[in-house]
Amino acid sequence: MVKHVKGTRLSTVYGPLPSWYLGSYLGIDPMMPPRRCYFNCIYCPYDEGEHRGRAINAEVIREDLIRHIKDLNVKFVLIDGIGEPSFNEELADIVEAIERVKAEMGLRLSIALRSCAPHLLLKRLGSALRLVDLVIVKVDAVTDHVVSLINDPPSLDYIRGQVDTLKAIKEHAKLAIKTMLLRTHEVPLNTDPIELRKLLELLVNVSPDLVILDTPLWSAQVNALDRGLLEEIGDILADHLGWDRVRVRGVHEEVEEVIWNAEGIEDRLINILLRVPLSREAIRRIGGDIALETFNRLLLRSIVKEIGNGYFVLKN
Numbered sequence: 001m002v003k004h005v006k007g008t009r010l011s012t013v014y015g016p017l018p019s020w021y022l023g024s025y026l027g028i029d030p031m032m033p034p035r036r037c038y039f040n041c042i043y044c045p046y047d048e049g050e051h052r053g054r055a056i057n058a059e060v061i062r063e064d065l066i067r068h069i070k071d072l073n074v075k076f077v078l079i080d081g082i083g084e085p086s087f088n089e090e091l092a093d094i095v096e097a098i099e100r101v102k103a104e105m106g107l108r109l110s111i112a113l114r115s116c117a118p119h120l121l122l123k124r125l126g127s128a129l130r131l132v133d134l135v136i137v138k139v140d141a142v143t144d145h146v147v148s149l150i151n152d153p154p155s156l157d158y159i160r161g162q163v164d165t166l167k168a169i170k171e172h173a174k175l176a177i178k179t180m181l182l183r184t185h186e187v188p189l190n191t192d193p194i195e196l197r198k199l200l201e202l203l204v205n206v207s208p209d210l211v212i213l214d215t216p217l218w219s220a221q222v223n224a225l226d227r228g229l230l231e232e233i234g235d236i237l238a239d240h241l242g243w244d245r246v247r248v249r250g251v252h253e254e255v256e257e258v259i260w261n262a263e264g265i266e267d268r269l270i271n272i273l274l275r276v277p278l279s280r281e282a283i284r285r286i287g288g289d290i291a292l293e294t295f296n297r298l299l300l301r302s303i304v305k306e307i308g309n310g311y312f313v314l315k316n
């Protein structure tokens with residue numbers, strides 16, 4: 001795996017990166033590549049998982065975090081990376097280790113965690129859920145048929161108790177639901193009027209602290225929604241939840257720039273592109289000209305590949 005980048009230190013910690021719904025963050029990958037995920041999304045930017053790779057233990061993450069966090073002005077650490085965090089059996093220990101680093105270093109950081117398997121997440125975190133400031137759960141569709149088409153999970157059983165699971169998370173942590181809206185030329189997927197109505201009903205019923213409406217700009221497999229349509233859907237939700245609890249891709253833009261220093265910029269870029277698809281424009285915006293020049297060298301060495309619409313990830 002990642003044979004093209006011999007000599008690069010792959011780290012469990014990547015970033016910092018800006019986010020249009022979180023603010024600046026440092027990513028933490030508790031699984032490491034290759035992708036091992038509960039879902040197999042139609043728009044996934046990573047090659048299909050091979051059901052191997054290694055789950056990372058809390059001590060490795062603690063050491064990587066201490067090494068990276070110095071002098072960084074980020075608001076969040078986001079447990080995310082490539083794959084499903086709750087597949088790591090030490091997830092509770094990892095959250096506790098991050099909390100200890102915060103205390104030892106006097107950091108005012110929030111902990112966010114992204115998951116597409118909230119039923120597993122609840123079991124895995126136990127009481128450590130209280131230490132997570134924001135749990136971001138992916139919900140793209142509601143009916144069995146459309147969930148299968150978009151997310152292709154191994155079992156649809158979890159959908160039956162999904163609302164209760166989401167509400168249970170909300171009792172202990174702030175909850176965000178992130179929804180990727182999309183369609184193809186032939187199939188409306190979650191923009192089908194009936195599916196969309198059911199999805200909005202679920203969002204209003206769960207009433208999370210935040211709804212994040214996104215669309216997969218990088219995908220060559222599906223069509224992203226334009227800003228106008230996303231905003232219309234955001235409007236409908238905001239009528240029920242208020243605009244302060246709704247974020248919409250393209251409407252809420254990144255406000256913070258993250259400028260990297262030149263030191264270790266190639267390793268930084270490689271570790272990010274392993275987990276986050278980026279466009280040239282984004283690379284320049286968050287890393288300056290030096291990041292773009294570094295990226296162009298990676299492209300010439302065939303270390304990165306375009307996945308669609310001018311977005312790039314690391315080759316594996």
Ligand code: SF4
Nearest residue numbers: 037039040041044116
């Ligand atoms: S949840 Fe994310 S990592 Fe998992 S398959 Fe979907 S897009 Fe890929």
